[in-house]
Amino acid sequence: MSTMTTASPDALAQRLADSGLRSTPQREVIYDVILRKRDHPTADEVYARVRADMPSISLATVYNCLETLVQCDLVRAVNFERAPTRYCPNLHPHAHFHDEQSGSIHDIQLPAELLEKISSVLPAGYDAKSLQITFRGKAQPAA
Amino acid sequence: MSTMTTASPDALAQRLADSGLRSTPQREVIYDVILRKRDHPTADEVYARVRADMPSISLATVYNCLETLVQCDLVRAVNFERAPTRYCPNLHPHAHFHDEQSGSIHDIQLPAELLEKISSVLPAGYDAKSLQITFRGKAQPAA
DNA sequence: GCAACAAATTGGAATGGTTCTAAGTAGCAA
């Protein structure tokens, strides 16, 4: 059994409990929405999707829950330039490809070997805790 | 003589003229400020530094001129998370190291060989026009 | 079950970097 990198909906309650937090209907439906369509939605897009199931939820709660999911390491917040923050359930180390044509975001798998090479360009004294790699350009609708 | 990658103040007028734009005192002093202290200042920081020489300049003009310098490829705009945009006169391809302790930004030189390896992880159909690499962590005040 | 307490949600106001707008100023061309 390898390390868990993309949790299931069931994992949510456990992960929240581990952090001393409650599993709430709002947190559940938001996490579910993010797992269901992995297109790196913004908070507004999450809000729109969640309201289909839960019309009374507030935008403030969407922001609060997304922050909670990020804190619990169930979701990653990713930023491109100064555009609205997007949310990604892919917990593997990966790069992002931003298609300028369509605005869509694609995950790019990164070999561990390459990650190591990249980190090795840091001069002595630099200790990187995280690494962010973003491509921008044109992507074929291949598939 | 190698390709120009970090222009001098003198290059400004020429580069502006090439784009059909005028060299103005505001553009000159802003570019000069960015060349003088290469610490990736924000627009506000540029504003504060420029006002020492030119107290009557407006913040709107600072934003306008920075945008112009970016368009003319004399300066690069760099973003970290959703923090205020920073401006960098280093035109070589390079990565950024964000020191969480001090908030300072350090340029990290990237071997061409590595850039090639990174781009080669893109699947067929992906055509990247730009690549952004950001480290985050602790940096020694070495030197 | 019930009271007390803590955690979470909510609507709306506030924040802050950036962009927009409309008016004024400055440089260039006939």
Place this chain on the structure above:
DNA sequence: TTGCTACTTAGAACCATTCCAATTTGTTGC
């Protein structure tokens, strides 16, 4: 000069996000 355009300016507007105070919900101890 006169006209034309580019540029600068102050302040308003924008908008993603955060903050706030009030309410609701869940949990714990009895």
